Structures are given as structure tokens and as C-alpha cells.
Amino acid sequence: MSMEIYALSDKQLNSLAEWQKVIDAENFSLELSVDRPFQALRGFFPVKVLGAQTGFECDHWAPRDVQETYADVGFGHDWRYCLAFRWGADLKACLGAYMAAAAYASATNGVVFDCEQGTLLSAHEAVQSARDVEQQLPAMEQALHAAVKKLKSSS
Numbered sequence: 001m002s003m004e005i006y007a008l009s010d011k012q013l014n015s016l017a018e019w020q021k022v023i024d025a026e027n028f029s030l031e032l033s034v035d036r037p038f039q040a041l042r043g044f045f046p047v048k049v050l051g052a053q054t055g056f057e058c059d060h061w062a063p064r065d066v067q068e069t070y071a072d073v074g075f076g077h078d079w080r081y082c083l084a085f086r087w088g089a090d091l092k093a094c095l096g097a098y099m100a101a102a103a104y105a106s107a108t109n110g111v112v113f114d115c116e117q118g119t120l121l122s123a124h125e126a127v128q129s130a131r132d133v134e135q136q137l138p139a140m141e142q143a144l145h146a147a148v149k150k151l152k153s154s155s
Contacts, residue, residue, distance in 0.1 A: 056097040
């Protein structure tokens with residue numbers, strides 16, 4: 001099962017290096033792979049989160065598609081740009097995607113849409129959500145490891 005969030009905005013950043021500067025300004029422990037142009041983002045995007053290598057999918061999407069799919073959400077207006085973030089069970093990938101989306105929304109005066117929660121977050125709220133996920137990460141990883149250990153011992 002994969003999870004998704006979207007960063008919606010009316011302007012775009014010019015480069016991955018510019019995005020990294022915003023991430024650094026937010027004091028997020030996220031390091032983007034800046035080996036390609038921003039416009040070439042498609043598919044798996046390798047990153048480092050809290051010093052660990054991980055990644056998530058990141059693609060440019062048509063904002064209209066997101067807004068039509070979730071027509072019951074009040075998006076405020078028709079956004080011009082959308083970045084889609086997808087990840088699986090890797091909790092650090094989840095954290096990285098939230099940090100990246102929050103920083104992007106902050107830099108572009110955009111918003112983050114969390115489809116699982118059905119909530120539209122302001123850039124400030126998205127940054128706080130990323131910080132909350134980071135704070136909860138050790139407990140979530142511990143619970144995941146305990147569940148895996150229990151499954152292995154019962155088989």
C-alpha cells in the first residue's frame with residue numbers, strides 16, 4: 001500500500017538546489033539528490049533523511065486532476081502546479097516526503113493536501129506536521145520492529 005500527499009502552488013521553484021535551501025532554512029534533516037533538473041522529477045527520488053538513505057516518488061501532476069478526484073475538498077482556488085509524493089512502508093521515506101512537501105509549500109506560498117487524512121494544510125501547518133512526524137518517528141519505528149518480531153516468532 002502506498003501513501004500520497006500533494007504540494008499545490010501557483011509558482012514553482014527553479015531548481016532542486018533552491019528547494020534544498022528552503023529545506024535547510026526549515027532545519028529539516030533532509031538532503032535531496034540534486035543530480036537532475038527540477039522539471040525532470042519523475043518517479044523515484046533518492047534522498048537522505050536523518051542521515052539514512054531512502055527515497056520516495058515525486059512527480060509533477062496536473063493540479064486539476066487532484067482537485068477533480070477530491071472534489072469534496074475545498075481547495076480555495078484552481079492551483080497552477082502540483083507535486084505528487086508517494087511512498088510505501090518506509091517510515092523515513094514518509095518523513096522525507098512530508099518535509100519536502102512542507103518546505104516546497106512554504107517556499108511557494110502553497111498548500112499540502114494529505115489524501116489519507118482528507119485535509120488541506122497551510123504551509124505553516126504542513127511544516128508542523130512534518131515536525132510532528134519526525135518527533136513520533138522513533139516510537140513508530142519501535143512499534144513496527146516489535147510487530148515484525150512478533151510475526152516472525154509466531155510463524
